[in-house]
Amino acid sequence: MSTATTLAAPARPTSRRCSPVALWRAVRRLVREAASGSRTPTVPRSPAVPADFGEPGIDALYAHRRLDLVRLALLLVDDLPTxxxxxxxxxxxxxxxxxxxLAGLDNPDAYLRTSVVNTSRSVLRRRRTVRAHVPERAGHAPSAEEPVLLREEHGEVIAALHxxxxxxxxxxxxxxxxxxxxxxxxxxLGLSRGAVKSTASRALVALRRELEAPR
Incomplete structure (x- = not known):
């Protein structure tokens, strides 16, 4: 399949692995560990690159990384179509x-992650600007794949993250x-490692507070 065709008509996800259950479980575990006073929360290991990834190229990268990146963007912008x-x-x-x-690109995964984060930031900035002048529209109609990517039982954690x-x-x-x-x-993110560590620590405390607050 050509790159143009791939980008214009991406394959639709069919796997149940699309659910953000890993984040949901990790956050719940971290909240429990924080509550028990643990100072060394466990972190899931990164999944291995598929053995059949093939030669580097945008088609192979798109096929193997699109869903992970959509999940990442979804957790940042809280809107599947966006x-x-x-x-x-x-x-x-x-x-x-x-x-x-991808000639001249040494680390495509890192490039894509950074691009998704930066583009998501731009989306959120535009969204804040629009909402300052236009009443917020009604919630979007869920797409066919949204129940796969974001299950209802994880809504509490997603809402708390936002x-x-x-x-x-x-x-x-x-x-x-x-x-x-x-x-x-x-x-x-363009931060120091110390800033990442301190931000993660404060974020876990804040997230636990959000999840434990009465609604």
């Missing part, structure tokens, strides 16, 4: 800059959903 648009725009920009063979500061939310999502190290998060 998350899909974010990822589509990121891959389109990647293709325009590096071509189908009550954190933008930096706190980004750090938690990148660490406990994308399984990045402190150094990788620092590179992605």
């Amino acid at each position: 998350a899909e648009d974010v990822v589509q725009d990121v891959f389109a920009a990647l293709y325009r800059r590096y071509g189908a063979r 009550r954190l500061t933008r930096r706190q939310r980004e750090v938690l999502v990148l660490r406990y959903w994308s399984h990045l190290s402190e150094a990788q998060i620092a590179d992605t």
Whole structure:
């Protein structure tokens, strides 16, 4: 399949692995560990790159990374159609800059993660500007794949994440959903490792407070 065809008509997800259950479980576990006084919460290991990833190229990268990136964007923007648009725009920009063979791009995964975070930030800035002048529209109609990507029982954690500061939310999502190290998060967000560590600590406390607050 050509790159143009792939980007214009992406494959629809069919796997139940699309649910953000890993983040939901990780956050719940971290909240319990924080409550018990544990200072060394466990962090899930990053999944291995598929053995059949093949030669580097935008088609293979799109096929193997699109869903992970949509999930990442979804947790940042809290809107599946927008998350899909974010990822589509990121891959389109990647293709325009590096071509189908990604010539000159040393670390495509890092580039894509950073692009998704930055594009999500831009979306949220535009959303705040629009909402300051236009009444918020009614909730979007769920797409066919939304029940797969975001299950109702995880809504509490997702809502709590979006009550954190933008930096706190980004750090938690990148660490406990994308399984990045402190150094990788620092590179992605343009922070020092110390800032990542302190932000993660404060974010977990704030998240526990949000989840335990009566509604």
